[in-house]
Amino acid sequence: MTSTSFFRTGVTLSDLTRYWPAAALLACSTINASAALANDTATGQDAANETASYETTENAPRSEYLSSWLNQNVTVIGSKNIRFGPQQIDDIYLEYEFAGRKGPWDLYGYIDFPKFFGIGNDADSGIFDNGSPVFAEFEPRLSINEVLDKDLSVGPFKEWYLAADYIFDWGHNSDNRQNTLYAGVGTDVETGTPLGLSVNLYKRYQWENYGAANENQWDGYRAQVKYFLPLATFGNGAKLDYVGFTNFDFGSDLGDKAGATRTNEATVATNVLLYSFTHLRFMAVARYFHNGGQWNDDATLDFGDGPFHVRSTGWGYYFGVGWQF
Structure with a gap:
């Protein structure tokens, strides 16, 4: 498809060149959500086999974390x-989670x-070169069971939530x-194994979307499945988890509104190995x-430098080093 036919989406060429990096950051959002699920299990020692906790005294005991309930x-x-x-997109960026x-x-969120x-890479821009300075996502869920003080379990579906995800x-x-x-509903599923499982079903309202054709309307749904499995605990205090x-x-x-360059469906499946001590972690x-x-x-686009094929199907990779507190 030529650039002329692509402009039917309502997105200009300059708009597209600016929102590539933002789309890449959306990819990272799902990674961060999965890694956060493993924070509760990350206790032990650092890589030098020395305790990574903050210093404590008998008169002023402190947890190794700043909060008793919020992992950061x-x-x-x-x-x-x-x-x-x-x-x-290739990028290196900083995140608070x-x-x-x-x-x-x-609660879950990140900035x-x-x-x-x-x-x-050449398609990437960000906080210091006229790209987006901040990309954030917040995923609160409110337990219906706890609000009503009732057991609402149905078979393996143990706890029910009002769920949201704002980007x-x-x-x-x-x-x-x-x-x-x-916005929608979610549930935690009892598997009878060490595997932790949760499911959310959302309806999407789209305000701004980088000038795309589905702005300011309800547009589609998202089915989301999250899973967590502890794999190993090591003598140095580290843990290995799959998220x-x-x-x-x-x-x-x-896809109906924008033409052959866009679709009505998309799927992203993420696999995370998290190796963590009390504070230091690698993913x-x-x-x-x-x-x-x-x-x-495989759609064909042309941004003025000649036609190229979209490669939106395939594998992407992330590596991270972080500090939990």
Whole structure:
């Protein structure tokens, strides 16, 4: 498809070149959600076999963490071949992340600072080179069981939630900004094994979406499955955990409105190995995209430098080093 036919989506060429990096950051959001699930299990010693806890005294005892219920970390993340835009993104960025349970509230969120270290490929931009300064996501869930003080379990579905997922990309104008709300219900599933499993089903309201054709309307659904499996505990105090999650977006009208370059469905499946001490942690991630970002794989685009094929289906990778507190 030529650039002329692509412009039917309502997105200009300059808009597209600016929102590639933001789309890449959306990919990272699912990684961070999965890694946060493992924070509760991360206790022990650092790599030098010395306790990584804060210093305590008999008169002023302190936990190794700043909060008794909110897990927090700062992580440097490098990404490669991320497929949420028409061109693949490589980036290194800084992230603050939190997760925890307080009363009926199950909370998760993060704030990213794109291209914080000035390292990325040609399609990447961020906080210091006229890209988005902040990309954030917040995923609160409210326990219906606890609010009503009732056992609402049905078979293996033990706890039920009102669930939301809000994503915001602070671009410098509306054509460089994302503002998305997923709202629905969720549940925790008892598997009878060490495998932890939760499921959320959302309906999506799309405000700004980098100028795409589905702005300011309800547009589609997301089915989300998250899973966590402890793998090993080591003599040095470290733990190895597997964290995974799959997002399946469906029922959108974007492909119908925008033409052959976009799709109505997209799937992203993420696999995380998390090796963690009390504070220090390392993660390695392999993520499979199918029409990532609702871009139609193998569609032809031309941004003025000649036609190229979209590669929105395939594998992307992330590596991170972080500090939990």
